[in-house]
Amino acid sequence: MISNSKISPPTTQPLALSHYTVVNALGRGSAATLGALRNGKSGLRRCDFMDTELDTWIGRVDGLEDEAVVARLHDFDCRNNRLAMLGLAADGFESAVAAARARYGAHRIAVIIGTSTSGILETELAYRRRDADGRLPATFNYRTTHENYSVTDFTRRYLALQGPAFTISTACSSSAKVFASASRMIASGLCDAAVVGGVDSLCMTTLYGFSSLEIVSTAPCRPADAERSGISIGEAAGFALLEKADGRNDVPCLLGYGESSDAYHMSTPHPEGAGARLAMTAALQRSGLEPAQIDYVNLHGTATRANDNAEDLAVSGLLGSATPCSSTKGWTGHTLGAAGITEAVIACLCLGEGLLPASLNTTTVDPGFSMNVLLENRSQPIRRVLSNSFGFGGNNASLVLGYPAT
């Protein structure tokens, strides 16, 4: 029995991202993403996903079609869990978690994963294969593939963890909010560490769904550009091992988080970015930092007219017009429920390398914008990054990542 029934109210404390990993259209592992960021090489390509006939660009991860999940978890085999496994296998993440498991105990490490569509592609394909009576194929397993907890269940089984576990599914903010929940769990004493992450894979639902909303670009996405015309959908997996920082200053830490709702519209952001600003403000307050102490903002920056307008108002309203900002979706595409973790890991890479990435594909910043959008990569030491993730339902989350003050 865990003695946690008497817990004093927690105080905010930095959490170290002691290990992290990411897989996306730029390649497998952090080095592939960092290399592409340095070289200005986008992972986007013309849509060649299965039998889709859409005039758009996507961030597809190569090889998912050919590599099944490990045999012991074959029930979980689907594109989304294959992508999760690539992430867990990269960057030495699996062995880092094994060491943490030995240190804390399997039941003291939580697993909290964000996804928007999990393995829905399996259900889409199963519907195509209904028999004459309309029944789905016998081999189709809803629970271990499509169901939104599947990816979290797969992750905890793959890593042999036994702590509290759940999925957060709040569309495109999902895998930013996992950091907030993990922080509360650790502060409440329900666990000592957490594996957080996000996994979303290409599927017909999002490709055709965003197309019918008419917010998918026919060219590679151009965040904050005057000529921007919508999103490029991508797929990605990312994970981080969160532990109490306990004075560590050699790895990036979660310094703050903020969450809010727009209370405005299901699929259009608040026009003045009011909800976004609330989330950013809360993240700054929790980190104890002033706006001027933020060195770089990784924007949600989807390249839709509405998102980028609202985010510009929120960012410039709170931080002014000097702080360098960019969206990295020109590299990875919009990885939806995996965007939060993807961009949190990018923030960690930028902190480690002293790299401020440009808004790739952006040539002329929208003349109506006040925020300072980077058009070229810049090298300079940075200590604190604000990362934004906003989703359908007006769901907002902002993270402050960086090195704690010494």
Add this chain to the structure above:
Amino acid sequence: MIIYLKGIAATGPGFENWDALRNHFAVGADLDPEFVPRPQGTILPSVERRRASPTIKLAVDVAQEAVLQSGLKAEQLAVVFASSNGDTNTLHHICEALATPERFVSPTRFHNSVHNAPAGYWSIASGSMQSSSTVCAWNDTFAAALVEAATQCIAEQVPVLLAVFDTPFPEPLYEKTPGHQPFGIAMVLDANSQHSLAGLELSIETDDQPGATRMNDAQLEALRCDSSAARSLPLLAACAAGEAQQEVVLDYTEELRLKVVVSRLGD
């Protein structure tokens, strides 16, 4: 970890609302075998009400009832919504549309398909700009959502509206995922004990025994096992009972159990 219950609502097969279920548990009043929830979504503005599915209406109905009972203002409340399968009818219609040559996904269906659609509709209807999360953990969704809500109450010092709801899939998915009769449960929870109905002390256990608390009544036990939302039934029974203190155990992942000690504070 102790949190306090300030409002409670439930609807499901056999009972329209919390009063009916409480009377059953407290004084043995009969449940209505004919009753099935017919969600209205009355809190939703008319445009949203037209767009909302039965799953969304079930969620906001039960949420609204709990908030009314709590006496707190909806816009003050952070939100944790949870459901194991989300909007089951919408997911079916989208997969069906994608299996046709046209592959046309209706924009409204698409935004209704996100797992947090009910929470999004709730924030629009209630005006709450507070944090809003939507979680799931298969059959253990209720326990996971209760823990998420409790840690928010304590860490953020904000009252939290918890709503857990499930609806059945239509065929052909129903064959693969049976059960999930419409069931909704909502609680308003707070770190502050003032004006509360009960105290809930949560702790996580690694022991196998005792296992999850079962319902004594066979029909209610079958209902408990029917969906993740209905797995709240033992806790609802404890909240309805007049006992000074009662312990409930909920499954919480394969290896863990969530123990909830319910202490009665007032009426």
